[in-house]
Amino acid sequence: MTRVAAIVPAAGRGERLGSRTPKPLVLIGGVPLVVYTLRQVLRIHPFSQILVPVEPDAVVRMKALLNKHGLRRVEVLAGGVMRAESVRNGFDRILPSTELVAIHDLARPFVTAGDMAGLVKAAQASGAALLAQKAVATVKETDASGRFVKRTLDRNRIYLAQTPQVFRTAVLRKAYDKVGARYRDFTDEAGLVEAAGNKIRIVPGHAINFKITTPDDLVMARLIARGR
Ligand code: CTP
Numbered sequence: 264m265t266r267v268a269a270i271v272p273a274a275g276r277g278e279r280l281g282s283r284t285p286k287p288l289v290l291i292g293g294v295p296l297v298v299y300t301l302r303q304v305l306r307i308h309p310f311s312q313i314l315v316p317v318e319p320d321a322v323v324r325m326k327a328l329l330n331k332h333g334l335r336r337v338e339v340l341a342g343g344v345m346r347a348e349s350v351r352n353g354f355d356r357i358l359p360s361t362e363l364v365a366i367h368d369l370a371r372p373f374v375t376a377g378d379m380a381g382l383v384k385a386a387q388a389s390g391a392a393l394l395a396q397k398a399v400a401t402v403k404e405t406d407a408s409g410r411f412v413k414r415t416l417d418r419n420r421i422y423l424a425q426t427p428q429v430f431r432t433a434v435l436r437k438a439y440d441k442v443g444a445r446y447r448d449f450t451d452e453a454g455l456v457e458a459a460g461n462k463i464r465i466v467p468g469h470a471i472n473f474k475i476t477t478p479d480d481l482v483m484a485r486l487i488a489r490g491r
């Protein structure tokens with residue numbers, strides 16, 4: 264059985280959500296988002312390790328909360344200022360002999376086992392796999408002002424990156440070595456691995472795996488969770 268570690272970055276500030284409650288603690292389906300998403304992560308794959316970087320000040324409280332909800336297997340650690348740093352802190356704690364690493368945003372509670380299985384297969388075959396949703400609308404690129412259309416892109420070649428993103432551990436480690444301190448600049452690990460010169464396999468994703476970013480997203484997520 265392939266050993267797959269999961270890193271679930273949860274150290275963001277939730278600025279676009281604009282809620283007084285920290286984003287990992289907003290309630291969905293009657294539990295904090297962090298509990299909801301981690302329960303789903305446990306369902307989609309038998310991960311060898313689950314690493315959760317959180318805001319440094321919140322480590323102790325988060326451990327207690329996850330214990331209370333029976334999520335004792337989860338390893339809580341301090342994240343960083345940028346998402347990339349949070350993921351890196353998790354990566355540094357991965358046990359030797361872990362073949363694959365899956366990175367999944369805490370803010371995507373509805374990830375599915377089917378998508379995870381497709382990613383593992385693709386990453387085993389090619390070293391790097393990204394879940395991404397094919398553009399359904401016509402896509403416009405703007406000029407520098409951001410107010411006028413510069414051109415219309417071929418939507419058949421546009422995909423919106425999601426998570427999980429799955430890599431052979433050795434591929435991600437090499438990418439970190441290659442880019443050095445620049446690793447902080449990347450908004451996802453697929454971007455980093457791409458910059459290091461690797462090919463990344465796209466696994467077509469689904470709209471249900473949306474990221475809770477804005478208040479509207481939270482309304483939608485609560486409706487879906489209630490319906491389950
Ligand atoms: N994240 C993280 N460490 C950071 C920033 C983000 O672990 N320094 C995590 C978030 O907790 C989230 C995921 O990365 O699960 C995707 O980030 P995003 O949806 O942008 O969440 P936030 O950064 O919390 O939101 P915002 O950008 O609106 O502040």
Ligand code: MG
Nearest residue numbers: 275276277346
């Ligand atoms: Mg963010």
